[in-house]
Amino acid sequence: MSDSRPNVLFISVDQWPADLLGCAGHSVIETPTLDRLAELGTRYTRCYAETPICIPSRRSIMTGASSRLHGDREFQPSLPMPAELPTLPQCFKDSGYQTAMTGKLHVYPTRDRIGFEEAWLAEEGRGQIDGPDDYEIYLADCGYVGQQFLHGMSNNEYEWRPWHLPEHTHVTSWTTTTAARMIKRRDPTRPGFWYVSYTAPHPPLVPLGAYLERYRDRDMPVPIQSEWSRDTQNLPYMLRAVQEYWRDLAPVQHANMLRAFYALCTHIDHQIRILIGTLREEGLLDNTIICFTGDHGDMLGDHGFYAKRLMYEGSARVPFMMIDKRDGGRVVPGTVDDRLMGLQDIMPSLLELAGIPMPEGGDGRSVVSGERRQTFYGEASSGVRATRMICDARYKLIWYPAGNHFQLFDLQEDPREAVDRVHESDHADIVERLKKELIEHLYGEDLEWVRDGQMVGTEAPAHQAHHNRGLSGQRGLHYPEPPRTDPSKPVGSW
Numbered sequence: 001m002s003d004s005r006p007n008v009l010f011i012s013v014d015q016w017p018a019d020l021l022g023c024a025g026h027s028v029i030e031t032p033t034l035d036r037l038a039e040l041g042t043r044y045t046r047c048y049a050e051t052p053i054c055i056p057s058r059r060s061i062m063t064g065a066s067s068r069l070h071g072d073r074e075f076q077p078s079l080p081m082p083a084e085l086p087t088l089p090q091c092f093k094d095s096g097y098q099t100a101m102t103g104k105l106h107v108y109p110t111r112d113r114i115g116f117e118e119a120w121l122a123e124e125g126r127g128q129i130d131g132p133d134d135y136e137i138y139l140a141d142c143g144y145v146g147q148q149f150l151h152g153m154s155n156n157e158y159e160w161r162p163w164h165l166p167e168h169t170h171v172t173s174w175t176t177t178t179a180a181r182m183i184k185r186r187d188p189t190r191p192g193f194w195y196v197s198y199t200a201p202h203p204p205l206v207p208l209g210a211y212l213e214r215y216r217d218r219d220m221p222v223p224i225q226s227e228w229s230r231d232t233q234n235l236p237y238m239l240r241a242v243q244e245y246w247r248d249l250a251p252v253q254h255a256n257m258l259r260a261f262y263a264l265c266t267h268i269d270h271q272i273r274i275l276i277g278t279l280r281e282e283g284l285l286d287n288t289i290i291c292f293t294g295d296h297g298d299m300l301g302d303h304g305f306y307a308k309r310l311m312y313e314g315s316a317r318v319p320f321m322m323i324d325k326r327d328g329g330r331v332v333p334g335t336v337d338d339r340l341m342g343l344q345d346i347m348p349s350l351l352e353l354a355g356i357p358m359p360e361g362g363d364g365r366s367v368v369s370g371e372r373r374q375t376f377y378g379e380a381s382s383g384v385r386a387t388r389m390i391c392d393a394r395y396k397l398i399w400y401p402a403g404n405h406f407q408l409f410d411l412q413e414d415p416r417e418a419v420d421r422v423h424e425s426d427h428a429d430i431v432e433r434l435k436k437e438l439i440e441h442l443y444g445e446d447l448e449w450v451r452d453g454q455m456v457g458t459e460a461p462a463h464q465a466h467h468n469r470g471l472s473g474q475r476g477l478h479y480p481e482p483p484r485t486d487p488s489k490p491v492g493s494w
Contacts, residue, residue, distance in 0.1 A: 003096065005191045006325045006354060007288040009275060012061070012195070013268060014054070014104060014202035015308065017297035018047070018317040020265055028218055029262050031269045033276070034321070037290060041323030042335045044367060048391075050342045050378050052296035052308045052316045055079075057343055058106050061295070062087045062114060064347030064362030066377075068443055073379050077129070078108050078487040086359040088347045090115030092193040095356045098186060102178040103197030108487060116195070120178045122171050124155055124199055125475045128482040135174055136478060142169055146479025153204035156472035156492035158249065158306055160205035160260035167208055172200050172264070176271040180278040192284075196275065200264040201298075207263035215262050220255035226418040228407070229303035236400035237460040238385050239305075245466055245493075246306040254301050261300065286326040289353050293346060294318040303417070309493075311378050311389035311398045312417050318343070322367075324353060330368055340376040340391070341367055375434075377441040384461055388446070390438040397422075397434035401449045404457030406431065 018024065022031045023038040024045070049057045051067045055077060059070040063085040067073040070082050081087065089099040093115050100118035110130050113119045122135035125148060139148055144165055151164040163170050168177075179196040186192050200207075232240060249257060272292075279285040299305035299314045308315045320341070324331040330353060344364035351358050352366045365371060378389035384402040391397070391411070398407040408422040408431055421427045439450055449457050473492025476482070485491075 003189060003191050004287070005097075006328070007192045007279075007284055008092070008097075008194065008291070008350060008354060009279065009288055010193070010195045010291045010350065011272060011275070012103075012197045012292075013265075013294045013319075014197075014199050015296060015298045016201055016265060016294040016319060017300065017314050018045070018294075018319045019313075020262070021319060024319075028215070028220065028258075030214065030266045033269045033272045034292060034319075037272075037292065037323055038321055039334050041290070041321055041333060042331050042337050043319075043321040044337045044339065044341055046338050046376075047293070047318050047320035047341050047343070047345075048316050048376055048378060049296040049308075049318050050344065050376075051380050052310065052378070053380060054295055054308075055106055056380075057295035060343040060364075061293070061346055062089070062107075064088065064344050064358065064364035066342070066344050066363050067379060069361070069363060074381055075490050075493070076488070077490060080109070081107055081112065081114050085361045087115045088350065089113075089193060089195065091347075091351055091356055091359060092354070093117065095354075096190055097193045097354075098190045099193045099195075100182045101195035101197060102182060103175045103195075104199045105197065118182060120182075122175060122199055124202070125149060125478065127478070128485050129487045130484075131481075134178075135171055138174055139165075139169060140479075142166075144169060146477055146481075148478060149204070149475035150477065151204060151206045153206050154472045154474045154492075155202070155204055156307065157203060157474075158205065158246065158257050158301075160207075160257055162209040162212055163206045167210075170208055170267075172198055172267050172271055175199070176274050180274055183275070183278050183282060183284070186282075198268050198271075200268060201261050205257065205260040205264065207260050208267055211263035211267045212260060214266065215259040218259070220258040222251070223254060223301035224303055224416045224418060226303050226416075226420075228420040229305075236405040237402045237463065238381075238387060238400055239310075240463060241385075241466060242307075242310065243304045245468065246472075248304060249301060258300065261298075289325055289328070289350070290323040291321070291346065291350060293320045293343070295343070307493075309380050309387070311380070311387055311396070313411070313415065316378055316389070320346070322349065322353070328353070337367070338393075339367065340373040340393070341365070342376060345370070375437050377438070379441075382445060384458065386446070388438060388442070390434050390441070392434070392437075395430055395434060397431065397438060399435075399438060399455060399457075401446070401455075401457040403460035404449075404455065406435075408434070 023035040102120040127133035348366040
């Protein structure tokens with residue numbers, strides 16, 4: 001006998017800024033599938049990655065917990081999932097769901113299924129940690145053993161070129177096909193929880209040629225400029241290091257980089273149509289909850305910065321939308337919700353839609369019926385690299401403890417964060433209010449940077465150049481397999 005409870009299709013992407021959607025008003029990007037899904041559900045415009053770095057964000061998604069609870073505000077590739085926190089797939093599995101995933105899971109050990117009954121992994125060339133990687137096995141079966149990275153592009157830089165192998169071997173296409181087969185191979189007596197985790201548009205920027213061609217003749221947005229980011233000598237220690245780590249792209253190069261990035265996004269958008277088509281043909285679509293999000297964004301050259309780890313909108317704010325089953329009635333179709341929320345809120349939201357109680361331990365809040373936050377806290381890294389953030393419905397305060405540097409942005413009047421208002425006298429009360437809010441969230445070593453109720457930070461080290469001999473974690477030939485590496489050592493960042 002079949003189970004009438006709703007299925008769940010949970011789609012995530014990697015390094016996709018929240019504004020890169022047609023339905024968000026972007027003037028260039030093509031995302032027709034996601035735009036249609038937004039019409040069928042609710043798009044949440046103020047969803048943040050509390051710690052906009054891959055592993056911490058994915059831990060928040062899978063545990064419904066903030067970084068303080070799940071234990072990683074850095075990027076700790078050898079940190080196991082916290083045993084005391086039930087995971088999203090485990091909750092579905094314990095409730096009788098079949099649970100399966102394909103794509104990037106980014107946990108340790110790599111083959112820890114964290115509650116998934118099936119896991120088909122594409123881990124961006126990390127097989128040498130404790131593999132194997134299912135996508136690289138697939139390439140070998142296709143006759144392209146070890147050739148995933150022979151395009152020559154780095155996993156953490158912004159050079160680009162078209163994909164170098166046949167179209168069907170692109171990791172985005174493989175992820176979709178594998179996921180569609182999981183759906184078709186389902187147990188018909190149980191509802192399904194299917195997690196599809198695309199590795200793009202995270203570099204390497206190697207889109208299919210056909211998608212790159214779509215953007216060839218289009219004018220690309222120019223990067224956001226600001227007086228505060230041009231003042232390199234007075235930038236906080238952490239910001240100056242990040243700005244210098246990635247080379248500045250000339251206008252033509254920057255435009256072409258964006259074309260490659262957008263092409264990766266549109267490829268994913270079109271592949272999602274295959275997943276929806278599979279659900280429709282299998283007679284499952286009307287009884288399926290659909291969720292779409294990303295782990296963090298990418299600065300894409302705005303203010304002279306690239307990649308993530310920063311608390312600016314391009315890096316920390318992520319796309320998030322939910323579509324209820326047909327006639328579900330709990331997610332209003334075609335609406336936009338501007339509540340403050342984070343990735344830790346996804347787990348309780350999906351569980352509530354599926355009628356499964358949220359276990360104790362996490363601190364996420366369901367956006368289906370949960371209480372709204374008045375402020376949202378963000379944190380990344382520690383020591384002299386630390387960044388802390390607090391925002392409310394209008395203002396965002398960012399703190400760089402090294403040098404005790406603050407920034408204040410009025411997101412209502414200045415959503416591009418081009419004007420730092422922290423020293424303006426008419427914003428002094430707002431700064432002090434947000435500082436008090438921020439102090440309430442601090443813990444661990446951060447408490448050493450507060451004296452007598454005031455944030456004093458720590459001394460910033462002297463500036464030094466970071467030599468990037470490894471080209472931000474450049475991969476090479478993967479056959480014969482690379483030697484096993486120390487899983488505790490991060491790769492690809494300064």
